[in-house]
Amino acid sequence: MSNLQQTDIPQAPAAERPSYTLWQLVLYMLRLGTLGFGGPVALAGYMHRDLVDTRKWITDADYKEGLALAQLAPGPLAAQLAIYLGYVHYRIVGATLVGIAFVTPSFLMVVALGWAYVRFGGLTWMQSVFYGVGAAVIGIIAISAYKLTNKSVGKDKLLWVIYLVLATVTVVTESEIAWLFLAAGIVVWFWRAPPKWLRQGGLNALAVTQVPTVGGIVSTVDWPLLTQIGVFFAKAGAFVFGSGLAIVPFLYGGVVTEHHWLNDKQFVDAVAVAMITPGPVVITVGFIGYLVAGLPGASVAALGTFLPCYLFTVIPAPYFKKYGKRPGIIAFVDGVTAAAVGAITGAVIVLAKRSIIDLPTVLLALVTVALLWKFKKLPEPVIVVGAALIGLVAYPFLRA
Structure with missing residues (x-):
């Protein structure tokens, strides 16, 4: 038995009995994926507010x-954070x-x-909807970034x-x-806890992250289209850091310029x-995949993007635990x-430059911040729906 207990892979210490069931967490994530607007900044903030501060799970x-x-790992931040939180008490099945x-x-x-x-x-109506929603989302993620800053x-x-x-x-x-x-x-x-080898002038080092080993895969125009889609989006999921903010130019270069x-x-x-x-911004890969090759293209694009981020979360997780x-x-x-959190705050400013374009959008963002500040339990989807309706009504008149 003693030999069986020895392994090269670190085992996580026995976690205390969770105060929630796996299905409660799964249902929460299902709801967040259905109603959680605002991209990685807001989604990370929602998880902290709901799972750490409110429910204490x-x-x-x-x-x-x-x-x-x-x-530290490449891929969509919000999805990886959710996967890790599933791993905390329920390991691979939970993740x-x-x-x-x-x-x-x-x-x-x-x-x-x-x-x-x-x-x-x-989808011409999108311009009207996003005119209102984009401004409201900036207010939502600004509040989330503020709370994360104070906490972290x-x-x-x-x-x-x-x-x-x-x-x-x-920002720059x-x-x-x-x-x-x-x-x-x-x-x-x-600064806080210098390792012994540093004080002693040694050369040992601590491996703190996993480096992707996937490489040398080159898509060619002779491959079937689905294979091309799978290879391209797997590279996007495996090598692009920064979640939705950084993956957009990468996708543009491959989807528009190259292919x-x-x-x-x-x-x-x-x-x-x-x-x-709602949900992770990176889910746009599903829309792109659908336009290229229908439902199979959407499925392959999504799987190619999210599978690497899943692996880069569950493989290092035992070491972190x-x-x-x-x-x-x-x-x-x-x-x-x-x-x-600093990068998330900077991302708020970057996204604001794209969404806050005139006085009405400034007012929408400020009203969103004021409402969330005053009414702590006000559901964000209510604000998003209201902003979408305002956009549908106001945008045609403002651009007429």
Whole structure:
């Protein structure tokens, strides 16, 4: 028996008995995937508010570990965070079911919109809807970013420096630079809990993240179309950091410029679909896949994008669970978390520049912030629906 208990893969310590069932968490993620607007910033904020602060199903430490891992690994941040939270108490089964529950609702929505787009020729009403929804979403994610900042950064001066640097870099570059998250974690780790080998001048190092080993796969025009779609979107899921904010230019380069699957207008419509539907912004890959090759294309594109992020979450998870309570790892996670929240705050500003375009949208964003500040339990979907209706009525008159 003793030999059977020895393994090279670290085993997570026995978790305390959870105060919730797996199906309660799955139903929560199903609801969040159905009604959660605002992209990765807002979705991460909802999970903290609902699962850590309100229901207390997940500890703040586990949430921060999940956010750090999601930020370090390539792929959609919100989906990876959800998968990790499913893993916390229910391991592989929990991670798998939570991931499916979180992604499926928005996937079905974008497939339905893809069908309507092809059937009826374009989605011109999207401009009106997004005019209102985009401004309201900025208000929603601004509140989420504010709460995350207070919770994760607090009054720590070093974390504030990291936070401000990442926020500035994100605003200036309009992208998230993966190595800066690693650097932030290492700085805090070395400052708070320097490892013995550093004090002794040794050369040992701690592996803190998994590096994707997939490489050398090149799609060719001779491959069947579905294979091309699968290879391209797998590369998007495996090598693009920064979630929805960073994957859009990557998708544009492959979908429009390289493969010529869509034209510019179709691609912009695909991004609009992602922004006006709940769930992860990256789910736009399902819409793109549908336009290229129907339902099989949508399914292959979504699977290719989300499977790598699932693997990059569950494979390192045992290491995070086993070693996550060590002082050096706690310091590293704090640094990465501060960097992540800084990047999220910067992303709010980047997205605001695209959605806040005139006085009515400014007012919509400010009213959203005021409502959420005043009425703590006001459901965000109510605000989104109201903003969509305002957009449908106001936009034609404003652009007439």
